[in-house]
Amino acid sequence: MDQIAALIIAKYNYWIYVTLMMIGFYAMIGKRNLVKKLIGLNIFQTAIILMFVSAGVKKGAKIPILDKHHVMEHGVNVVDIVNPVPHVLMLTAIVVAVSVTGVALAILLRIYREYGTLEEDEILEKLGR
Amino acid sequence: MSTSNLHVYVMAAPLLTAFFVNLVGRVSKAWIAPLTLGCLAFSSAASIIVLGRVMAYGGFSYTVGNWQAPYGIELVVDHLSAVMLVLISVVAFIATMSALKSTSQELPDQEYLFFTLYLILIAGLLGLVLTADAFNLYVLLEITSITTYGLIAMGKGRAPLASFNYIIMGSIGASFYLLGVGYLYLMTGSLNMADIAQILPTIGGGAAIATALAFMLVGLWVKMAFFPLHGWLPNAYSLAPTGAAILVAPLMTKVTIYLMVRVMFTIFSVDLLFLQNPAVQNGIVWAAALAIICASSLALAQRDLKRMLTYIIVAEVGYMVGGVWLANSTGMTGAILHIINDALMTLCLFLAIAAILYRLGSVEFDSLQGIYRKMPITMAAFTVGAFAMIGIPPTAGFFSKWYLLLGGIEAGQWGYVVALLFSSLVNAVLFFRIIEIGYFHKDGEHHGHEKLAEAPLSMQVPLLISATALIVIGLGSGPLVEKIIKLALPVGF
Numbered sequence: 001m002d003q004i005a006a007l008i009i010a011k012y013n014y015w016i017y018v019t020l021m022m023i024g025f026y027a028m029i030g031k032r033n034l035v036k037k038l039i040g041l042n043i044f045q046t047a048i049i050l051m052f053v054s055a056g057v058k059k060g061a062k063i064p065i066l067d068k069h070h071v072m073e074h075g076v077n078v079v080d081i082v083n084p085v086p087h088v089l090m091l092t093a094i095v096v097a098v099s100v101t102g103v104a105l106a107i108l109l110r111i112y113r114e115y116g117t118l119e120e121d122e123i124l125e126k127l128g129r
Numbered sequence: 130m131s132t133s134n135l136h137v138y139v140m141a142a143p144l145l146t147a148f149f150v151n152l153v154g155r156v157s158k159a160w161i162a163p164l165t166l167g168c169l170a171f172s173s174a175a176s177i178i179v180l181g182r183v184m185a186y187g188g189f190s191y192t193v194g195n196w197q198a199p200y201g202i203e204l205v206v207d208h209l210s211a212v213m214l215v216l217i218s219v220v221a222f223i224a225t226m227s228a229l230k231s232t233s234q235e236l237p238d239q240e241y242l243f244f245t246l247y248l249i250l251i252a253g254l255l256g257l258v259l260t261a262d263a264f265n266l267y268v269l270l271e272i273t274s275i276t277t278y279g280l281i282a283m284g285k286g287r288a289p290l291a292s293f294n295y296i297i298m299g300s301i302g303a304s305f306y307l308l309g310v311g312y313l314y315l316m317t318g319s320l321n322m323a324d325i326a327q328i329l330p331t332i333g334g335g336a337a338i339a340t341a342l343a344f345m346l347v348g349l350w351v352k353m354a355f356f357p358l359h360g361w362l363p364n365a366y367s368l369a370p371t372g373a374a375i376l377v378a379p380l381m382t383k384v385t386i387y388l389m390v391r392v393m394f395t396i397f398s399v400d401l402l403f404l405q406n407p408a409v410q411n412g413i414v415w416a417a418a419l420a421i422i423c424a425s426s427l428a429l430a431q432r433d434l435k436r437m438l439t440y441i442i443v444a445e446v447g448y449m450v451g452g453v454w455l456a457n458s459t460g461m462t463g464a465i466l467h468i469i470n471d472a473l474m475t476l477c478l479f480l481a482i483a484a485i486l487y488r489l490g491s492v493e494f495d496s497l498q499g500i501y502r503k504m505p506i507t508m509a510a511f512t513v514g515a516f517a518m519i520g521i522p523p524t525a526g527f528f529s530k531w532y533l534l535l536g537g538i539e540a541g542q543w544g545y546v547v548a549l550l551f552s553s554l555v556n557a558v559l560f561f562r563i564i565e566i567g568y569f570h571k572d573g574e575h576h577g578h579e580k581l582a583e584a585p586l587s588m589q590v591p592l593l594i595s596a597t598a599l600i601v602i603g604l605g606s607g608p609l610v611e612k613i614i615k616l617a618l619p620v621g622f
Contacts, residue, residue, distance in 0.1 A: 028297055041300050055315050096271045104296045107282045110289040
């Protein structure tokens, strides 16, 4: 038991990301409301963002904005500086996620105008008629 | 403009023109056609020059903005990507001639919006083929997907619903791919494909690397509609506006197959993929065989030509995934040749559908009665496309299928061989059924479409070009394989 707890605590950020991802996945597959599915998708994407960002963190490190003269004299001590690349990647991933959400919301608007509901079951019922 | 960065202009031309189409197209519709066709003609010509250069001097890489490789984004033009560039730009050019006509009928006054998305989609596809950066690939994959979501949602009736399902499935696929990239980045600290490939053998961590590979493959399989993950494709492609279907159906799945080849052999090694885990390789070939059989059987159940074709596309994805995973050079040659052939076959059949839809408004089997007498030229081209799909010798489809079969026999994968033969048989049944309905059934009892005439010339010309291309490429398969595809095979084959 202690070992399992130690394992979870040592890498707790990854456990949180996996949990969040599964919640999002469940919402996408299990929920019948289209907006809930979309929110599930957002949670899913946010979980991946959390994984990248938390992987870039270093304890006690500074932000990666450096003084040119200081670096030229003393060099860079990598341990003192947070790796900016995962964070920058996630900026792009957030833009992608926002675009997908935007397109999906626009499409949901059209679905609502057409069928008057966003419940998948009711839409399928109307299509069946 | 210098010729050394011509491949960037191939991609930039449709991207920049997209904005002009949006601005100028608002004011006057007359500008849309010349702008769209013009930039795609330029892309086609430029990509053919790039292919010529690659064949003469070999592949090269290009660093955007002069940021050097592991840090900057690298574009790589080798034989495989040069062939794909030509394929995408030429297919897009031919498809656009027909798409202009059917869009003006289906989406009047929305053409400038349609063709803005359409051109950005083409730019995204061209970019996907060029990039050598794993994260850049994710961004471009989402550019193509988001534009496709929009294009599909412009269709009538249930199209928005189909598009929403595609968004959910497509985003899961892209997220899985991104996770795979994340694992690789955590292990290697690099995003450049070639750089990752160099670092991978020097580090341990087999489980993490295998997880990364699995995530990336599953992500791409969702995007390419590999059988159990194909759920979104039939609805999305059959409900999309015809103009969008003509472009998306031939190119999207085929480009994703290219991406799978790229990821598998540029990032990972043959050793990791095939030699360390023969069970996995075996399993994937069996999954491909299952995909072919199930999708072909589902195609049999359809009563609508467009929906039937979407299931055939799913079956064809199985052909190519299986061909790649056969792990011998014959199968690989077949898979790459089939990417080219299948794109052209699908293009030909969808152009024929667009022509029929333009006149008839429906491609259900019942409404196709007597169609051969009404639209002889369209149906002649359709028959060529159908023969290629079945795999009848002088057409292109026969040769790639032949290579795939030989590869399957060489690898001893009998399940896959049987699946290929079964699918050819089913395709023959499917298409001869349509030929029977269209040729022999009298259209007497059906609502009299006596006035029905041939499709307009702007839809016939691309159709005839694509049908001719099928036969020309079929007859020229030998030189094509010897001169280009043999050189396009990934390292290790």
